[in-house]
Amino acid sequence: MPLAEGRVLQIGIDQSEIGKDISRLIHGAILVGVLVAGLSVLVAYLVNRVIAGPILDLLAVVRRLQHREFGRRVLVRSEDEIGQLGRAFNELSETLEELFDAISDRERKLDAILSSMSDGVLAVNMQRKVILANRAVADMFNVDELSIIGKNQFEATRNTNLSKLLDDTIDSGESIVREMRVRPGSERTIAVTSSPLTNQDRTPLGAVAVLRDVTDLRHLEQMRQEFVANVSHELRTPLTSIKGFVETLLAGNLDDRALTERFLKIISGETDRMIALINDLLDLSRIESGKQPLKLGPVDIKEIFDDTIMILQSNADAKNMTVQNLIYDPVIVEGDEKLLKQVAINLVDNAIKYTPEGGTVTVEAIKSPDEVEIIVSDNGVGIPAQHLDRVFERFYRVDKGRARNMGGTGLGLAIVKHIVDKHKGSICAESRVGKGTKMRLTLRRMN
Known part of the structure; x- marks a missing residue:
């Protein structure tokens, strides 16, 4: 450094000492850097636990919910936004669990009702695919009730008349009632009531058919008609015979004793025949009705x-x-x-x-x-x-x-x-x- 009167002051430092100082500075900087890096890692770790941890927990629970494990809950560790999100998610999970339980309970009850019904129930969508079928329908058409879900209505039942009835119901939007055979040539008769299937705003969704086996009922009706016809015939035949012989006698043939006696014997026989018929009818009626208890x-x-x-x-x-x-x-x-x-x-x-x-x-x-x-x-x-x-x-x-x-x-x-x-x-x-x-x-x- 310059001094007065042209003098110069020179200060010297040993080069080795400078190297040592620089080395100390470098080591100090490295140490500070390491400390800063460590502190950064620590801060990042703490931030990750506070923020990313709950989010990962939330993601894990969401995946569990996808497998319908509604009992899983997010652990809430704070009162901040993450904590509020966790509590809201837990509340949503509880609501979903209650809703799923309610839906499952309704499905079980519906399945139980449909399975216990003697009438068949078959529902199809607008694409004519089966969306619901109970056990009675499966028994009627000799198919598996689960295997026909998703199949075309004709492929599922192999019944042309039923398939056409469902088509007519969807096209017309009106309920239709028809009777048909389960299979061509079969004696089994079913009465089908087909109605449009709609949602709450009346948008068409398909059709639902209720199928009732009326084979025994139709057989009983036929027996009743035959019974009435037979009774009428069995009574009319002897009555016609009796009326004819009585009219003949009244026409002036009473003087012929032999003829009168012959006609009266025929009338007596026809009368006995009617009495036997009526007695048999009464016996049969008493036995069928249970009014004649067994001794x-x-x-x-x-x-x-x-x-x-x-x-x-x-x-x-x-x-x-x-x-x-x-x-x-x-x-x-x-x-x-x-x-x-x-x-x-x-x-x-x-x-x-x-x-x-x-x-x-x-x-x-x-x-x-x-x-x-x-x-x-x-x-x-x-x-x-x-x-x-x-x-x-x-x-x-x-x-x-x-x-x-x-x-x-x-x-x-x-x-x-x-x-x-x-x-x-x-x-x-x-x-x-x-x-x-x-x-x-x-x-x-x-x-």
Whole structure:
């Protein structure tokens, strides 16, 4: 440095000392840098725990919610915005859990209701794809109820009429009721009510059909119509005959004693026929309605058929027939003696009626510890196989003309069937045309 009077002051520092100072400065800077870096890492870590940690927890819980694990909650560590977000999310999770439980409960109840319904329910969307089907529908069409979801309505049911009905419902927007067969050629009949499927603002969503099996109902209606027609015919025929003979007598033929006596015998026979018909109808009505309670007690089947053969022996003698009871020992069953005697009379009387002169009717029993099978056999005209399942129906006759000429009402076997059913027994017919018929009756033995 310059001084007064031209003097110069020189200050010298050892170079090694400068190097040491610079080294100390560098080391100090490095240390400060390391401290700053460490502090930055610490601050970043703390910030990450405070901010990123809850967010990661929130993300994990969201993924759990995607798997319907609604019990998961976010741990709230602060009162700041992150904490508020966590609490809001927990509240949302609780709301979703309650909503999901409510929806699941409704679905379970709906599934239970649909599964327990005897009527089928089928719903399709606007694209004609099945969106709902219950077990009854699956049983009707012999398919799996889950496998048809998402399929085309025709592919799911293979029923052209049902598919067309759903199309008509969607196109018209109106409810339609129709009856149809489950399959072409099938006797199973279903009544289908198809209605438009809409949301709350009446936007069309598809169609829903309720299917009810009415096969038995239609069969009963047919039986009722046949019953009324048969009763009308059975009463009209003798009444017409009686009216004709009475008019003939009133026309001036009363003086001819022989003719009058002949006509009166015919009138008497037709009257007896109407009385028998009415009595059978009353018996059948009482048995079916349950108004005739069973008077259960020990009944000897051998004695029942012995008495029956004695009562009908004159009918058998008139045709030179042999009627044998091959039950030699007492066979005791539990039943109503009066009704079981009616069964025996109907079975043996039918066997005599439909067996030609010189034929044979036999009664035998096959015993087991709990029940006995009574077999009434004849070697008569027999019953064609296609008629065997219907011989126990009211007014059903294999040969209507011959049965009417023999004085039958067409109700005998129907009465037998109902009496046997009341006794919790069973009866069936076996027959070969021209070889004869066997009626097999099974009853419980008395303990």
